[in-house]
Amino acid sequence: MSSLLLLFLTFLLLSTGLTAEGGPHRDRGGDGGGRRGRGSPLSPPLSPPMSPTVSPTPVSPRVRFSLHSASEAEGCPLALGQEGSLKECGFNATAKSFFIIHGWTMSGMFETWLGSLVAALQEREKEANVVVVDWLSLAHQLYTDAVNNTQVVGRSIARLLDWLQENPLFKLENVHLIGYSLGAHVAGFAGNHVHGTIGRITGLDPAGPMFEGVDPSKRLSPDDASFVDVLHTYTRETLGVSIGIQMPVGHVDIYPNGGDFQPGCGLSDVLGAIAYGTLGEVVKCEHERSVHLFVDSLVNQDKQSFAFQCTDSSRFKKGICLSCRKNRCSGIGYNARRTRNKRNSKMYLKTRADMPFKVYHYQMKMHVFSYKNLAEADPTFSVTLHGTNGDSEPLSLEMLDQIGLNATNTFLVYTEEDMGELLKIKLTWEGTSQSWYDLWKELKSYWYRPAKAAQELHIRRIRVKSGETQQRFAFCVEDFQLTRISPGKELWFVKCADDWKKRPVSNSL
Structure with a gap:
């Protein structure tokens, strides 16, 4: 995200005639044996017909995968269909596999949080495969174009996972996709198109514009993995736009500090931030806090944060919802309690302004x-x-x-x-x-x-x-x-x- 993020998205949505109800076209029927799309194919779309479309057969996905390890800090490239790359990079088919998926970018470069997340995963799960999904060339576009490209990237990840499954030792239940912003919806697309069911998807403040309020088939949803957990850190609406999606989209949706204000980010003084040209940094702080909360859950195991189920933020602020009966409380981030008998379960907690975030x-x-x-x-x-x-x-x-x-x-x-x-x-x-x-x-x-x-x-x-x-x-x-x-x-x-x-x-x- 950059300093122009909020104003750019507002201008973008207004100038293209899109609203928060719009969404990318998503052919959930699959193009290469993916799972059957969710819902009836005869059901009318919930988004307007002006939603952008994407070709079902992309010519050049331009998606790269790199395996990161202690010996390969910069990442070792994995090539689809080339088993030699798996051996050369030391890919462990029996271990857990994490795939980190970044979001939209205006700089065309990785943001600093990615290295922190890679290192935290390597420290917590020393035998695991940590794979970075590089779709910078497709994300470094106008926001609407980047949204269209999310399905292309999701299909590319699904194809890689299908190829890895040719080795019987590789199990989808050991796969954990971690997507930030637009990357969260990319993870959902991958989970839908792969043969089988991915073990877990974590959405880190999934993007809101063009995904808010649309049909589950056009965004991240609980159907995309055995367990989908989501951290919402920037759901505050400004000029009709919320950078992070407001609606619950997982089995468990956690809203730290209500999801609309993160301590230490200074969003309470919006006019001052605009006047001094720091609004973009404030937005980045709120949106990116989801990543740092996840990193915190990996590295500070002795100070694990807990969230509590509640119908809304107002009731939580009244102190009504601090029960742990019937799985009504859970760790957050990597420590989120897996559950499939609930969907769109809203949970809340307070945090500190810095790591460790536990209160x-x-x-x-x-x-x-x-x-x-x-x-x-x-x-x-x-x-x-x-x-x-x-x-x-x-x-x-x-x-x-x-x-x-x-x-x-x-x-x-x-x-x-x-x-x-x-x-x-x-x-x-x-x-x-x-x-x-x-x-x-x-x-x-x-x-x-x-x-x-x-x-x-x-x-x-x-x-x-x-x-x-x-x-x-x-x-x-x-x-x-x-x-x-x-x-x-x-x-x-x-x-x-x-x-x-x-x-x-x-x-x-």
Whole structure:
């Protein structure tokens, strides 16, 4: 990706008359014995007829394959149909085989992330074959042309895999295709056209333009491999375009940080990025974060990140979805939990801004049994966790709903460090929200509130659940005579001395 990526794609889609509903023509019937296309051949297409087409018999695929190893850092070329190249490069037919597929390029060169991913795979799976799929000459085109070429590249990969299967020791179940951006859809095409079923496809922020909302036969889908897992890191829509696909397209679709904002990338200041000419770097950071999360899952096995199944990002932000029951949580990236009985299962997690990306998730349940004068103001709270491994920074409680009386108010907080066993919690009422609307409400509240009317909440207990350990704790107010908290004040909570102590659970990670 380059600094012109976002503006270029927007101009491209507008100037060609395409929308996010358009997609490349995909003849899923196969051209050389590929599997029968999915769905009824008589079904009407879901994309408009203006979708670009691709020749079923490409004249020159211009796709190269190179096997990377410790002795061949630059890669040893594999030639289709030439067994001598397999022997010369040291291809191991019985080992796992990873195929790395890059995406669209405006530079015509490999990006730096590719070397990091190759090295991480070699370190984690020392006996494996790590193959780089070079389709730079077909990807270094107008975006629409590169999209058309994805099927050409997918068929080329399928032909290589079919040739490798002539050796009975080579098994498709040991094949793992890893595709970034457009490369994710290339992997899907390869999985459809090969004889047999590929073991796994990982989509790293699959491209959105011309693939969003189209029929599964025209993009990466769960039908393309025994297991398809996807990381979505840039699904934010700008001017009607999302660089990464928003819809779930795998068996498991993981949305780090909601999939629309990655910490450390600075996308919150879009106008500033445009003004200073750094928008492209911001977009690259968000989109490419999917690759770095996958690399992180390979090299930091002792700090494995976990995602949690949830219907949407809003519910996850409320802390509702931290359950591991019935396979509702999973590692991410290389450590994603394989499942075929689910499709388009959405999972969410928070991350740090840098590697290792792991954070520690906590669900906070706060029961308010009494309050005064909160109708016209939205309070802002923070909690500080004190554990056996140290203390956290003050952690903001994101208010997505109004505080409810005699109701359980649920929040999600996370720490970058492992707090160990929690010992105490400090709840602080920081003040009120800082938006203009909230300021106006506060002024109205001040003008119409009776003299000396104080705002306050009464809270006796906070329940905590750890996402990573699945342990539950109950914390009671330190002094049962002091349950009131008001703006600028704090309350301390310690482990309850009654039967609300830690409960054992069986579904820990």
